[in-house]
Amino acid sequence: MPLRARSIAVLILGAAVLAGPAAAAAQEPAPFYRIHAGIEAEAGSRMVVWDKDAGSSFLKSIRGRIRFGLELSGGASFSLLAGGGAENWNGLIFRHLPFSVDYEAGSRGAIVLGAEMEVPLFRPGDWEIGAAVQALFSLGLKGEWTSEALQQPARLSGRASGTAVRLGPTLAYRGFETFTPTASVFYDGLWSSFTMEETIGSLSGSEKKKINGRGSVGASLGMIIEPSASFRLKAEGFLIPGKKLEGGWNLSPGAAARMEFLF
Amino acid sequence: MTQRPAILRLLAAGVLIAWVLPMSAGLVGDVRPKGSAGPASGFDPNGTYAPGEVLIKFRPEIPPAHRAAAMAVQRVRPIGRIAALDVYRVLLPEGTAVEEKAAALAADPRVLYAEPNYIGRASVTPNDNLFKYQYALSNIGQSIGDVPGSPQGKTGADIKATQGWEESRGDAAVTIAIVDSGVELTHPDLVGKIVGPGRDFVNDDYDASDDLYHGTAVAGIAAASTDNGEGIAGVGWNAMILPVKVLNDQGTGTVSQVADGIVWAAGQGAQVINLSLGFNDVSQVLFDAVAYASDQGCVLVAAAGNNGGPVQYPAAYNDYVLAVAATDYNDDVWEGSNAGPEVDVAAPGVSILTAVPTWFLGSGPLPYSRFDGTSMAAPHVSGLAAILKSLKPWLTAAQIREIIRLSADDVNAATLPGIDDSIGCGRINMAKALVPLKLEAGRP
Numbered sequence: 166m167p168l169r170a171r172s173i174a175v176l177i178l179g180a181a182v183l184a185g186p187a188a189a190a191a192q193e194p195a196p197f198y199r200i201h202a203g204i205e206a207e208a209g210s211r212m213v214v215w216d217k218d219a220g221s222s223f224l225k226s227i228r229g230r231i232r233f234g235l236e237l238s239g240g241a242s243f244s245l246l247a248g249g250g251a252e253n254w255n256g257l258i259f260r261h262l263p264f265s266v267d268y269e270a271g272s273r274g275a276i277v278l279g280a281e282m283e284v285p286l287f288r289p290g291d292w293e294i295g296a297a298v299q300a301l302f303s304l305g306l307k308g309e310w311t312s313e314a315l316q317q318p319a320r321l322s323g324r325a326s327g328t329a330v331r332l333g334p335t336l337a338y339r340g341f342e343t344f345t346p347t348a349s350v351f352y353d354g355l356w357s358s359f360t361m362e363e364t365i366g367s368l369s370g371s372e373k374k375k376i377n378g379r380g381s382v383g384a385s386l387g388m389i390i391e392p393s394a395s396f397r398l399k400a401e402g403f404l405i406p407g408k409k410l411e412g413g414w415n416l417s418p419g420a421a422a423r424m425e426f427l428f
Numbered sequence: 429m430t431q432r433p434a435i436l437r438l439l440a441a442g443v444l445i446a447w448v449l450p451m452s453a454g455l456v457g458d459v460r461p462k463g464s465a466g467p468a469s470g471f472d473p474n475g476t477y478a479p480g481e482v483l484i485k486f487r488p489e490i491p492p493a494h495r496a497a498a499m500a501v502q503r504v505r506p507i508g509r510i511a512a513l514d515v516y517r518v519l520l521p522e523g524t525a526v527e528e529k530a531a532a533l534a535a536d537p538r539v540l541y542a543e544p545n546y547i548g549r550a551s552v553t554p555n556d557n558l559f560k561y562q563y564a565l566s567n568i569g570q571s572i573g574d575v576p577g578s579p580q581g582k583t584g585a586d587i588k589a590t591q592g593w594e595e596s597r598g599d600a601a602v603t604i605a606i607v608d609s610g611v612e613l614t615h616p617d618l619v620g621k622i623v624g625p626g627r628d629f630v631n632d633d634y635d636a637s638d639d640l641y642h643g644t645a646v647a648g649i650a651a652a653s654t655d656n657g658e659g660i661a662g663v664g665w666n667a668m669i670l671p672v673k674v675l676n677d678q679g680t681g682t683v684s685q686v687a688d689g690i691v692w693a694a695g696q697g698a699q700v701i702n703l704s705l706g707f708n709d710v711s712q713v714l715f716d717a718v719a720y721a722s723d724q725g726c727v728l729v730a731a732a733g734n735n736g737g738p739v740q741y742p743a744a745y746n747d748y749v750l751a752v753a754a755t756d757y758n759d760d761v762w763e764g765s766n767a768g769p770e771v772d773v774a775a776p777g778v779s780i781l782t783a784v785p786t787w788f789l790g791s792g793p794l795p796y797s798r799f800d801g802t803s804m805a806a807p808h809v810s811g812l813a814a815i816l817k818s819l820k821p822w823l824t825a826a827q828i829r830e831i832i833r834l835s836a837d838d839v840n841a842a843t844l845p846g847i848d849d850s851i852g853c854g855r856i857n858m859a860k861a862l863v864p865l866k867l868e869a870g871r872p
Contacts, residue, residue: 258864259864260819260820260864261820261822263820263823263827263830263831264831264834264835264861264864264865265595265862265863265864265865266864266865266867267864267865267866267867268867269866269867269868270867270868271868310867312865314860314865315834315835315860316833316834316835316836316838316847316853316854317834319865321867365834366830366834367830368827368830368831368834
């Protein structure tokens with residue numbers, strides 16, 4: 166069995182083991198706070214523009230993170246996030262180097278750190294209106310390439326880094342026992358940079374390309390499944406509309422899934 | 429019971445780590461940085477075919493299992509399929525020669541055909557009606573000459589102008605000074621490209637009209653009106669022309685006239701100065717003039733000379749001037765091209781079709797003719813320099829010279845690999861100089 170499949174099986178087994186005692190403990194008074202820990206994955210394709218709309222491409226990313234934090238009895242939670250990811254920067258063109266470079270080298274690994282806060286604000290009936298904010302910082306791994314296409318070897322190295330912030334109101338319907346549909350509208354800010362350095366013979370250059378997400382308001386639909394008081398699954402899909410540089414609109418899609426344990 | 433939550437927490441933490449670590453490793457593992465195991469990352473902006481890939485079509489009667497077996501025997505891995513054509517795109521083992529493997533696959537009786545995954549490129553073809561004769565810009569094996577029995581060019585023995593123009597066609601803000609015998613100011617293929625009447629240091633006036641032909645021919649190659657539906661295309665496409673007359677109607681001029689012309693052109697803001705002329709003797713004045721212009725930011729391009737001897741001056745002033753040798757329609761060195769360590773690059777200089785003064789051929793023929801020599805080679809390089817300057821105006825003259833050198837094709841590598849006295853770094857390649865290098869991931 167592949168390692169990843171085995172990990173999934175172990176995880177599901179662990180969840181089942183945890184769910185039993187947690188159900189029994191549910192009869193006790195709710196504590197002031199609980200610790201939660203979980204894992205999550207997110208994938209998306211985000212339209213980005215660079216150099217003040219000089220060009221555009223699609224940043225495809227996939228991230229896996231560990232989540233750890235506190236959840237207060239009122240429902241507010243604060244989480245720290247850490248993990249890794251891969252970001253595909255294909256389509257970036259660096260024209261300020263002595264020899265221009267068209268990046269088509271695919272995904273680059275990245276370390277991702279971040280924090281998230283979710284706060285319920287109102288509970289009219291079975292509905293819950295809240296707010297959420299998430300900030301992620303990614304530091305890409307350095308890539309190096311060599312070309313023999315020119316009269317002398319061309320050496321290139323590149324690294325990306327960036328910040329992503331998402332915040333906005335959330336809506337959840339708590340009328341079902343173990344299933345909670347959710348929706349949100351959010352501001353999504355993406356500020357990244359990719360620095361490419363080039364050395365060919367006596368020529369050298371460095372170009373830092375500032376990259377921003379195209380479109381800044383998105384919406385999501387999701388659901389939370391809570392089979393027990395100590396375990397829950399959350400999944401959501403989201404879309405971020407953005408106007409293409411060449412005209413028309415693009416919907417940048419994405420999806421995220423989270424598995425959490427509460428202690 | 430009190431110990432159980434702690435155990436469960438540890439179990440949960442272990443599960444999380446077991447999940448996340450392999451996932452992260454998988455996420456970052458699909459690009460192979462330099463030094464990693466497996467094929468090296470790399471790119472080939474002018475490669476003929478996609479590295480490591482072959483396209484295969486099996487005979488229709490071959491069942492899928494046999495196809496898979498055939499690919500396994502050849503140690504190729506399918507990575508794509510054009511279903512409607514029943515063509516597989518396969519990846520070769522690292523280090524496998526693509527053409528050899530394609531031939532080996534094609535030899536398999538189960539295979540209908542196999543071929544490299546050739547790379548096609550967008551290109552820009554101007555609508556000038558004589559463009560098809562300009563093998564120097566796009567050599568498709570056309571006839572070189574206007575009479576039956578003319579030699580035929582070798583496909584690809586050109587400066588890759590059409591591919592280079594795809595990236596940039598320059599800018600009218602960049603001017604090429606043609607320091608020569610003047611330029612016919614009213615030539616239909618030049619009149620729209622000339623920034624003014626220029627300067628005549630032969631007659632000491634401000635009318636740099638050509639009463640030889642040479643300067644007009646050089647100007648046409650460098651920056652004739654392009655995509656205007658008539659005549660020829662200029663390498664520099666949108667670049668403008670500044671006529672500077674320093675040679676008389678016999679094609680001769682003094683050091684002082686040439687130096688005056690260079691200094692004046694630099695003062696007029698010309699970013700590129702073409703010098704399709706040469707002196708056999710060292711001249712400190714000429715040296716100082718090219719040094720002055722280079723210090724002003726001008727890219728100086730000069731013909732190496734046409735007598736088969738050493739490189740003439742100012743081409744031989746290596747620190748400031750790009751010395752240009754001549755090749756022909758087969759990418760062979762032109763026999764008259766001067767040689768020496770000062771040669772930087774080469775460009776086509778045999779049977780080059782270009783503009784001539786309207787009076788040169790008399791009434792009737794179109795004002796275009798063919799010429800040989802490094803004088804015709806140099807303006808190809810000047811046109812490229814002008815496009816580079818417009819595309820990347822922050823580059824210094826020295827950097828532009830170096831880009832042109834580094835991007836040249838070593839077309840005589842079979843006999844003289846590397847930099848040599850005949851063609852320096854090689855025949856210029858506009859695609860390599862202008863089109864972004866494609867940085868591609870290594871393949872597993």
